[in-house]
Amino acid sequence: MGRSPCCDKVGLKKGPWTPEEDQKLLAFIEEHGHGSWRALPAKAGLQRCGKSCRLRWTNYLRSDINRGKFSQQEEQTIIQLHALLGNRWSAIATHLPKRTDNEIKNYWNTHLKKRLAKMGIDPVTHKPKIDALLSNDGQTKNAANLSHVAQWESARLEAEARLVRESKLRSRSFQHQPSSMTTPGYIPGSGSGSGSPSTFSENAPPVMNSVPMTEFVISSFPDVTVSMEVPWNPESSRADNNSTVHAGNVMEEGFTHLLLCDSAERSLPEQWQGF
DNA sequence: AAGGATGACAACCGCGTCGGG
DNA sequence: CCCCGACGCGGTTGTCATCCT
Numbered sequence: 154m155g156r157s158p159c160c161d162k163v164g165l166k167k168g169p170w171t172p173e174e175d176q177k178l179l180a181f182i183e184e185h186g187h188g189s190w191r192a193l194p195a196k197a198g199l200q201r202c203g204k205s206c207r208l209r210w211t212n213y214l215r216s217d218i219n220r221g222k223f224s225q226q227e228e229q230t231i232i233q234l235h236a237l238l239g240n241r242w243s244a245i246a247t248h249l250p251k252r253t254d255n256e257i258k259n260y261w262n263t264h265l266k267k268r269l270a271k272m273g274i275d276p277v278t279h280k281p282k283i284d285a286l287l288s289n290d291g292q293t294k295n296a297a298n299l300s301h302v303a304q305w306e307s308a309r310l311e312a313e314a315r316l317v318r319e320s321k322l323r324s325r326s327f328q329h330q331p332s333s334m335t336t337p338g339y340i341p342g343s344g345s346g347s348g349s350p351s352t353f354s355e356n357a358p359p360v361m362n363s364v365p366m367t368e369f370v371i372s373s374f375p376d377v378t379v380s381m382e383v384p385w386n387p388e389s390s391r392a393d394n395n396s397t398v399h400a401g402n403v404m405e406e407g408f409t410h411l412l413l414c415d416s417a418e419r420s421l422p423e424q425w426q427g428f
Numbered sequence: 429a430a431g432g433a434t435g436a437c438a439a440c441c442g443c444g445t446c447g448g449g
Numbered sequence: 450c451c452c453c454g455a456c457g458c459g460g461t462t463g464t465c466a467t468c469c470t
Contacts, residue, residue, distance in 0.1 A: 432468105432469085434466100435467075435468090436464100436467095437464090438462105438463085438465100439464095440462070442458105443457105444458085444459105445455105445457085448453095449452090
């Protein structure tokens, strides 16, 4: 309950680690394991608090860390998982082997968040900003746009709720099975295209009625399928006759693809340029 | 060339949670 | 059941490098 007092002790070094300190920590852990982090600094001969040692080890010294540039696939995974999980960096990190939560968090804050903001997408919810859906005089270009945003939010929250349930199940069973195998009531869909869409049957009313459903499959989280009601009009994926913005269609095209474009001006669909 | 601005990333801080006594 | 130490997590800050004027 109380805060750890280890860092309050005077005489302990703070700030950047030196190569000598790294070597001491590395050598000690390789020989003895880290054991109790609190006791480790004294045993290893380090003038650091245990917390600092743990951070240095988990974020930098571990041998199973990839410190190279983030690949496009990794970027996409982060964006997709962040859309579902929010700022739960440790949870996101579990789906990115060799990457630490701190590294992912930093990368998000310095690269991806800015890219989202630049494109007029709320970095918190990943939905298009309301002001991006407004015309210059403040009127909505298309009332359906706001409806799509609400639907996206609804789908996102639903997926999040499911993840919470799965998390609880996983913590109980401690298994690494696809969650579709462990989540009661989950009915896997038949994938994109024809066939019945995936949905959430556990205590949930049918989400859809007559409107065709669109599935969002998270590629690095294949057991999660977000189904949402998004009327699909291939023509309006670019721009319809009224130059309206179809938030749902843009999402269907895969907003993560848009986010991966280095330059919004270069690769965005016409109606998104200039945001 | 100097120095201010900006970007990138490492590290710290403080809160919440867990588990043992 | 309560207390408290230990740890993990996410937000924030600090520091260094690079760019720009």
